[in-house]
Each structure stands twice: as structure tokens, then as C-alpha cells.
Amino acid sequence: MRxxxxxxxxxxxxxxxxxxxxxxxxRGILDVRVHDLRAWTHDRHRTVDDTPxxxxxxxxxKPEPWGEALDAIATDAGADAxxxxxxxxxxxxxxTQSLARELVQEPHxxxxxxxxxxxxxxxxxxxxxxxxxxxxxxGDYVLNGGEVAAMxxxxxxxxxxxxxxxxxxxxxxxxxxxxxxxxxxYTKPAxxxxxxxxxxxxxxxxxxxxxxxxxxxxERTRARRPDLLPDxxx
Ligand code: ADE
Numbered sequence: 001m002r003x004x005x006x007x008x009x010x011x012x013x014x015x016x017x018x019x020x021x022x023x024x025x026x027r028g029i030l031d032v033r034v035h036d037l038r039a040w041t042h043d044r045h046r047t048v049d050d051t052p053x054x055x056x057x058x059x060x061x062k063p064e065p066w067g068e069a070l071d072a073i074a075t076d077a078g079a080d081a082x083x084x085x086x087x088x089x090x091x092x093x094x095x096t097q098s099l100a101r102e103l104v105q106e107p108h109x110x111x112x113x114x115x116x117x118x119x120x121x122x123x124x125x126x127x128x129x130x131x132x133x134x135x136x137x138x139g140d141y142v143l144n145g146g147e148v149a150a151m152x153x154x155x156x157x158x159x160x161x162x163x164x165x166x167x168x169x170x171x172x173x174x175x176x177x178x179x180x181x182x183x184x185x186y187t188k189p190a191x192x193x194x195x196x197x198x199x200x201x202x203x204x205x206x207x208x209x210x211x212x213x214x215x216x217x218x219e220r221t222r223a224r225r226p227d228l229l230p231d232x233x234x
Contacts, residue, residue, distance in 0.1 A: 001104070001161055002031045004083075005150060006069045007113040008048055010034045012147040021155060024164045032154070040068035049116050058117035066112065066123040073110055074130040082131040083108040086153065087124065088146030092135030095153055097176035099136070103153075104160040111154070113146035179228060181220045183213035 005013055013034045016022065024030040038046040041064075049059035074083055084106045093099075103109060112119065112127070127133045138149045159165050175182040186197040200212045221228050 001029075001106070001158075002108045003033070003111065003154060003158075004073045004109070005032065005034045005111045005113065005154075006037050006066070006073070007034065007111075007147055007150075008037050008115060009113075009145070009147055010036045012151065015151070016154065020164055021158050024158060024161065027163070029161055029163050030158055035069060035073065037065050037069060040065040040072070052117065056117070060117050061114055061119040061123075063120040063123050063126070066119060067126055069112075070123075070127055070130060074127070081107045083110045085110045085112060085124075085127040085131055085133045086150070087112045087114060087119065087127075087133070087135050088138070088143075088149035088153070089114065089118070089135040090137050090140075090142050092137040094140075095136050095138055095149075095156070097156070100153070100156040100160060103157050109157070111146070111150040113150050115145040178217070180217040181225060181228075183216040183220075 007013070013032070016025065016032055016034075021030060021032075025032060037048055041047055048061055048065055050062050052058070052060045074085075084103065086103075086109055088111065110131075112123070124133050124135070136149075136153065138152055143149055160171065162168070165171055171177065173182070186201060190197045190202060198212070200208055203209070218229075
């Protein structure tokens with residue numbers, strides 16, 4: 001999978017060099033290219049923002065550097081299919097595990113990280129000429145810009161690429177994959193600071209363990225995220 005990121009803070013993405021995604025990049029499974037939006041400015045101050053038409057607080061990202069970024073990235077001969085553009089935004093659709101599973105099918109994602117009060121609306125229209133455009137929110141809160149949200153999405157999507165996570169079984173038994181939160185996990189020692197691992201997990205009875213884990217998943221989901229459960233189970 002190819003991923004391009006356009007940002008005024010490329011160093012936010014340095015951490016993509018470590019851990020599982022770093023290894024995936026080394027092995028060529030994940031091709032991430034981070035671009036500095038200011039490379040497509042032409043004034044001495046490398047200006048990327050200006051005051052909003054119609055008035056109001058804050059600054060808006062100017063369309064011209066974004067237009068040149070799109071020209072450079074989305075018409076690149078190296079990328080065969082039309083890209084999917086993702087603009088992280090608190091005004092977007094909410095990012096979920098099922099959206100991550102949908103996006104991992106795409107051969108080319110381009111993340112456009114806005115700052116300030118957002119990006120001139122015409123940039124989304126311009127991107128839509130070259131591929132699918134999606135505004136995606138991490139959740140109902142406001143970050144200072146799209147960088148942290150893009151990082152979270154790249155990690156959630158990237159770990160679903162076959163071969164990135166060593167044991168594919170670990171992708172199945174986790175929160176949100178079955179519509180339930182994950183069951184509690186324990187490791188050795190069996191007794192620690194007066195706390196014991198639930199007896200059932202030491203029993204060797206796999207059927208009983210599976211049933212207990214499922215029950216824990218339902219109980220935790222009911223307590224913490226009742227919105228995930230179908231109405232009759234709540
Ligand atoms: N940019 C600012 N806030 C955001 C959020 N909640 N999700 C995605 N991008 C954002």
C-alpha cells in the first residue's frame with residue numbers, strides 16, 4: 001500500500017519509522033511518503049494560510065500550495081489507481097474499525113493534514129476530480145490539526161495489511177473486531193500482590209474458557225459501551 005501525507009509538520013510522522021509499521025516500511029509492504037506543504041509555496045515566508053473571507057476567527061489554509069501538492073502526488077506515474085484522499089477533520093464521518101478495514105483495501109491513500117480553522121473548501125473539490133475524497137474524524141473532540149488523527153488512522157489501517165502484524169490471529173481476538181470489547185488478559189505469575197488469575201483460565205478447559213471470555217466481553221461492553229450492543233442484549 002502506498003500512503004502519502006501532506007503536512008506543515010513532517011516531523012510528527014517520524015515515529016512511523018519505529019515498531020511494526022517501521023518494519024513494514026523496511027520490508028516494502030507499506031510505502032509512506034511524508035511531504036512538507038511549504039515545499040509548494042513560493043513566497044519568502046512560505047505562507048500557507050490567510051484570513052477567512054466573510055470574517056471570523058482564525059486562519060484558513062490557502063488553496064494554491066494544496067493544488068500544487070495534489071498535482072505532484074495525485075498525477076504521479078508511480079501510483080496506478082486513483083487515490084483516496086483523507087482529510088482528517090472534526091467535521092468528518094467517524095473513524096471506526098470497519099472503516100479501517102474498508103480503507104486497507106485501497107492501494108493509495110493521501111492524507112491531507114489541515115491546521116488552523118481548516119482548508120479552503122475548493123481544495124476538496126479539486127481533489128475530488130482526481131479520486132475519492134473523505135473527511136474523517138477521530139471522534140467528537142477537537143485536535144490542533146490533522147497530524148495526530150492521520151497518525152492514528154495510518155496505524156489502524158497499516159496493521160491490517162497482511163504481514164504487518166506477525167500473528168494474524170491477534171487481529172481477530174481484539175476489541176471492535178467482533179463488535180464487542182476485548183476480554184481481560186492475564187500472564188504469569190498466577191498470584192501477584194494478593195491478586196490471583198481467574199481459576200477458569202488455569203483449568204485447561206478450552207470450551208469453558210471461551211465461554212467465560214465471551215461473557216466477559218459482553219459484560220464489559222454493556223458497562224462501558226452499551227451503544228455497541230444490539231438493543232435486546234442491553
Ligand atoms: N482535526 C482536528 N480535530 C480532529 C478530529 N477530532 N479528528 C480528525 N481530525 C481532526
